Amino acid sequence: MSFYKSFVRPILFLFPIERVHNFMLAALRVVGDTIVGEWLLGKIYTFRHPSLEREVFGVRFRNPIGAAAGLDRDARLYRQFGALGFGFVEIGSITPKPQQGNIRPRLFRVPGKRALIHHMGEPNCGIERAIEHIRRRAHGRKVVVGANIAPNEHFLQENTTKEYLRTFRNLYQYVEYFTVNVNALMPQSDHYTEEHRATIETMLEALFDFRRGQNDYRPILLKISPDWSTRQIDDMVGILIDTPLDGLVVSDSSATPGNILTPKQQSRMSGGVLSGAPLLERTIELVRYVCSKMDYSYPVIGVGGVMSTQDAQRLLDAGASLVQCFSAMVYEGPAFPGRVCRQLAAPAIAQERAQKRAK
């Protein structure tokens, strides 16, 4: 048992999760906000090894473990998360204007299942503040930063493309890749029609158009929900194959986690979605499905239920090029990304040692 799980977590779990989450993020911000603090965090937590490095959609990653969208929603902490050992951080979801999200409480733990239930409503500081935060300490940034973009709540349907384009255009020079969150454009599966696919394609085409006019190329990925029907998922894979879309993020929190919750938890869940361990099998199944559908020819970021090195390895084996996590930071603590990296690199390190001994 780690120090975090034996001593820190039992105390943190006595308090409401969002208060703890905000406190931990504030502490992390203070500790890692200077060059010395960031260096110290890196010394304690980061693990580097050449076997972990990889190039995916044209971007160089020092390791395949990333912080999922929602962890650094205001782009204030990506350097600190990098120092904790993450190879990349997906900021956001960022919307054009700031928004408060839903009223609290809106985030709950389900410790028995190592899960979280939330109906956050994507609170974030909006593009302008996010850019200020990114620019403040852009110099010498080592961690890859992606931006997850979404429209503001209550946006007008006819403004869909404008909503995404505005965030995309403004953040273009500040991040290394984009993830387009289309949850707000997707109806429940039985209401899904060709028109929804067309709306998504039109919006993406505007992003591609803007990108064609730029000197630097920014990969664009689309985030898939585990709650979509096979038809919806197949359509998104079709868009990936037919357009210059660069990859998929598979998948997301789920509104249908099966019968794993008690009636009380179910009632908290109304309007909410579930993250954490119960998602893993569905995520693996989905990663395998989309990868085989597109013949393993486009990159996939696997996310949902990764709580251990073995879970991350299973997603990589299923076809993911990179892996992200959110809930593991709550249940496993800040050493999680570094620990996963160390364990992922262990076979390569053992091989190196054996080769040295043989010489």
Ligand SMILES: Cc1cc2nc3c(=O)[nH]c(=O)nc-3n(C[C@H](O)[C@H](O)[C@H](O)COP(=O)(O)O)c2cc1C
């Ligand atoms: C509190 C919370 C907030 C989240 N916010 C976002 C978000 O703003 N945008 C998004 O695309 N995903 C968001 N997610 C989903 C995560 O990025 C991730 O896909 C999901 O939690 C599954 O990963 P996990 O099982 O490792 O937690 C959020 C998840 C949680 C728990």
